[in-house]
Amino acid sequence: MPLDQKGADARHAQLYRMVMEGHVCPFGLKSKDLLQRRGFTVDDHWLRTREETDAFQREHHVETTPQVFIGGERIGGYDDLRRHFGQHVKEEGETSYxxxxxxxxxxxxxxxxxxxxxxxxxxxxxxxxxxxxxxxxxxxxxxxxxxxxxxxxxxxxxxxxxxxxxxxxxxxxxxxxxxxxxxxxxxxxxxxxxxxxxxxxxxxxxxxxxxxxxxxxxxxxxxxxxxxxxxxxxxxxxxxxxxxxxxxxxxxxxxx
Structure with missing residues (x-):
């Protein structure tokens, strides 16, 4: 599943997320919202079946979705995207008031x-x-x-x-x-x-x-x-x- 050529644009993001009949990935929705709030144009690619999702993961050597690509580079999932933008990601067991x-x-x-x-x-x-x-x-x-x-x-x-x-x-x-x-x-x-x-x-x-x-x-x-x-x-x-x-x-x- 090749990435769109627009992925070379630094302000253009490719998002691959699960949108199935019985399940819409919440982290996919969060990723899309975060990208748009950061001023990115998002090419939103839906993975509509389990088979399509598995094929995407095999092709890109990833174990989870969503996956975000910016400027032709794979950023990763929602937490990876937050880290990419310099936002804090809470770690397991981290102290919080x-x-x-x-x-x-x-x-x-x-x-x-x-x-x-x-x-x-x-x-x-x-x-x-x-x-x-x-x-x-x-x-x-x-x-x-x-x-x-x-x-x-x-x-x-x-x-x-x-x-x-x-x-x-x-x-x-x-x-x-x-x-x-x-x-x-x-x-x-x-x-x-x-x-x-x-x-x-x-x-x-x-x-x-x-x-x-x-x-x-x-x-x-x-x-x-x-x-x-x-x-x-x-x-x-x-x-x-x-x-x-x-x-x-x-x-x-x-x-x-």
Missing amino acids: RPIIAIFSVGLLMAVAVSYVAHGSVLIVRAIEWFIAISMCLLGVQKLQDLDGFSTMFLNYDLLAKRWVRYAYLYPFGETLAGVLMIAGAFVWAASPIALFIGTVGAFSVFKAVYVEKRELKCACVGGGSSVPLGFISLTENLMMIAMAIWMPIRMYVIG
């Missing part, structure tokens, strides 16, 4: 929205409470999506879970329940002890693993398979729970 940034950012925006609807203002103490409580719920949901994956990571460092494995499975339920009750401002007599207990145990566990034993671990705070490093973020999560556990009873039963 994106999940935790997304959770806290959405939690803050939700707290601001709820505060505005409920009180017509965002500059109130209740907005901070909602931010922490909503963030607890979002973090809990991340863990509940894959309890086995979370528990496996959690057992690497949590002091109580190492002694009682079932605690690793109960933790996400406790965090989520405490967050929901604190959002509602209901049953604080139950929510505060739960948050205080799991937050305190968690804080001691993280501090011991990271700052005393100097271990390099992945944080289970956003669920199993997380690439967020254990340390300040997880410690912050636990300290937020402790702060809410102490503050909520004071606000409700002392300040009134």
Whole structure:
């Protein structure tokens, strides 16, 4: 399957991607979009059958599609194309704070929205409470999506879970329940002890693993398979729970 002569043009790209009746390659679509956004004219060649795809791979000695050619030179697949344009390509196991940034950012925006609807203002103490409580719920949901994956990571460092494995499975339920009750401002007599207990145990566990034993671990705070490093973020999560556990009873039963 020879390349079109236009491939010699440096601003002209040849794209070969699978477009079959039951499957359209998503990386092919991404490659085409990236090329067009970079100002390339794209000759979009569809590989419509498995046989046609296999023949293309044999001819060009490649194992995957899509394949991009620029100026007569094979660039490769989507990740190779990103590297060609100097864009970052995440490697397996690479550290990333994106999940935790997304959770806290959405939690803050939700707290601001709820505060505005409920009180017509965002500059109130209740907005901070909602931010922490909503963030607890979002973090809990991340863990509940894959309890086995979370528990496996959690057992690497949590002091109580190492002694009682079932605690690793109960933790996400406790965090989520405490967050929901604190959002509602209901049953604080139950929510505060739960948050205080799991937050305190968690804080001691993280501090011991990271700052005393100097271990390099992945944080289970956003669920199993997380690439967020254990340390300040997880410690912050636990300290937020402790702060809410102490503050909520004071606000409700002392300040009134």
